Amino acid sequence: MTDTRRDDEVAIVGAGLAGCLLACFLARRGYRVALYERRGDPRTGQVERGRSINLALSERGLDALRRIGLAEQVMSDALPMRGRMIHPVTGETTFQPYSATEDRAINSISRGALNNALLDAAEAAPGVRIAFDHRLVGLDPATGDMMFETPAGKDPAAAAVVLGTDGAGSAVRGQLLGYGALTESLDFLDYGYKELTIPPIGGDYALDPEALHIWPRGTSMMIALPNPDRSFTCTLFWPTHGTASFASLSSPAAIEAHFAAHYPDLPPLAPNLVDDFQQNPVGLLGTVRCGPWQVGGTVALLGDAAHAIVPFYGQGANCAFEDVVELDRCLDDCGDDWTAALPLFERRRQENVEAIAQMALDNFVEMRDKVASPMFQLGRRVEHALERALPGRYVSRYELVSFSTTPYAEVRRRTRRQHRALGAVAAGAVALLLGAAGTAISRGRRG
Numbered sequence: 001m002t003d004t005r006r007d008d009e010v011a012i013v014g015a016g017l018a019g020c021l022l023a024c025f026l027a028r029r030g031y032r033v034a035l036y037e038r039r040g041d042p043r044t045g046q047v048e049r050g051r052s053i054n055l056a057l058s059e060r061g062l063d064a065l066r067r068i069g070l071a072e073q074v075m076s077d078a079l080p081m082r083g084r085m086i087h088p089v090t091g092e093t094t095f096q097p098y099s100a101t102e103d104r105a106i107n108s109i110s111r112g113a114l115n116n117a118l119l120d121a122a123e124a125a126p127g128v129r130i131a132f133d134h135r136l137v138g139l140d141p142a143t144g145d146m147m148f149e150t151p152a153g154k155d156p157a158a159a160a161v162v163l164g165t166d167g168a169g170s171a172v173r174g175q176l177l178g179y180g181a182l183t184e185s186l187d188f189l190d191y192g193y194k195e196l197t198i199p200p201i202g203g204d205y206a207l208d209p210e211a212l213h214i215w216p217r218g219t220s221m222m223i224a225l226p227n228p229d230r231s232f233t234c235t236l237f238w239p240t241h242g243t244a245s246f247a248s249l250s251s252p253a254a255i256e257a258h259f260a261a262h263y264p265d266l267p268p269l270a271p272n273l274v275d276d277f278q279q280n281p282v283g284l285l286g287t288v289r290c291g292p293w294q295v296g297g298t299v300a301l302l303g304d305a306a307h308a309i310v311p312f313y314g315q316g317a318n319c320a321f322e323d324v325v326e327l328d329r330c331l332d333d334c335g336d337d338w339t340a341a342l343p344l345f346e347r348r349r350q351e352n353v354e355a356i357a358q359m360a361l362d363n364f365v366e367m368r369d370k371v372a373s374p375m376f377q378l379g380r381r382v383e384h385a386l387e388r389a390l391p392g393r394y395v396s397r398y399e400l401v402s403f404s405t406t407p408y409a410e411v412r413r414r415t416r417r418q419h420r421a422l423g424a425v426a427a428g429a430v431a432l433l434l435g436a437a438g439t440a441i442s443r444g445r446r447g
């Protein structure tokens with residue numbers, strides 16, 4: 001057992017997306033960083049079955065990566081998706097571009113590949129050491145004393161500042177909870193997710209690789225994102241229990257019959273459908289809220305550890321990356337005084353994170369249900385026409401969330417203002433029309 005006490009270090013617990021990026025940013029500021037990760041080095045291992053997760057990386061994530069010179073490398077593995085391809089039960093697929101100009105894209109990237117690129121960058125950064133196979137099991141927020149479980153036994157450590165980037169089920173958050181230093185609420189959906197695979201056909205993509213494919217089915221849905229190996233990873237978002245749920249389909253015949261009836265274009269493209277469905281795990285979906293995110297200006301939570309959200313806006317990782325950029329800005333603004341920077345970080349991020357948590361929940365209804373409706377499709381076309389007619393003055397919510405770094409809370413305020421203004425214009429137009437019709441009728445009567 002080694003006592004790795006380094007009071008001059010910043011400890012980051014969790015070498016996932018946010019943790020590795022944070023290590024790079026802090027190294028750039030001149031900090032010595034110890035990055036602890038419960039898993040072994042993922043660059044040498046296998047991806048867990050059914051947990052590949054490909055992410056839609058958009059402007060906020062790219063902005064963070066650009067700041068450490070990593071965007072170009074990451075983008076070389078990414079596949080641009082310019083819109084949604086809607087797969088109805090019967091009939092033709094339809095394409096809905098994400099932006100008015102049809103040239104903007106969100107980017108499909110494997111979470112594993114992104115994590116590995118960030119691990120490489122963190123490892124190469126001066127002053128960063130990474131301890132794999134280190135699971136945090138104890139933390140005293142008053143002293144920064146930590147306890148890790150490793151294959152060789154317990155390993156104590158300490159740091160001046162401890163940052164928890166250990167994901168939605170954060171052990172750091174659990175420790176702070178145990179000390180009564182914060183409160184949390186976990187709102188799980190009655191839905192889970194399960195991955196399936198569409199392999200390449202004849203060496204090529206089985207579906208259009210420039211789209212995010214959606215099979216909206218009212219109360220549930222499936223999506224598919226392209227991979228560089230020309231396969232697609234499909235993700236089912238279904239109720240966990242009840243009719244048409246994961247639990248309701250147990251036999252191969254029932255699985256085949258369900259997909260043939262509700263996703264008829266899938267079975268010919270997915271030869272391992274039944275096996276994938278039976279073998280792949282069901283993941284949970286929920287929103288984590290907690291507060292405060294920091295204790296005493298020396299221990300703090302970032303990313304999913306502080307605020308996991310449901311994945312329906314494709315923003316969890318983008319938002320976690322934005323946390324890192326904001327913390328870096330707070331350290332700038334506070335002259336690297338952590339006791340001032342961490343509370344400032346929380347104040348600046350809180351309302352933004354709450355805004356995207358809510359928008360992500362709203363977007364589930366849009367994706368699984370509304371996108372299939374002709375009224376919704378007309379609305380999107382009108383929105384895009386307005387964006388073209390009033391460039392910079394009318395900007396859709398999707399555009400602001402995915403293709404800008406406008407703070408999420410400001411996105412909500414701005415889109416509400418735009419909708420109110422549009423409502424007023426529409427009401428004015430109706431009033432004018434009614435007025436004109438009334439005048440014409442009375443003229444007609446007089447004539």
Ligand code: FAD
Nearest residue numbers: 014016017018038056136166167171303304314316317318
């Ligand atoms: P994580 O990536 O979860 O990393 C946490 C790390 O901490 C892990 O490496 C873990 O092993 C480690 N750890 C955990 N416990 C301990 C411990 N006790 N000690 C030490 N280490 C520990 N986001 C997007 O932006 N776009 C998308 O399209 C998108 N799609 C998604 C689809 C699905 C199905 C899901 C589930 C999520 C999706 N997300 C998406 C969200 C995204 O994956 C997360 O928001 C992101 O991974 C959060 O990064 P993080 O670093 O905070 O946490």
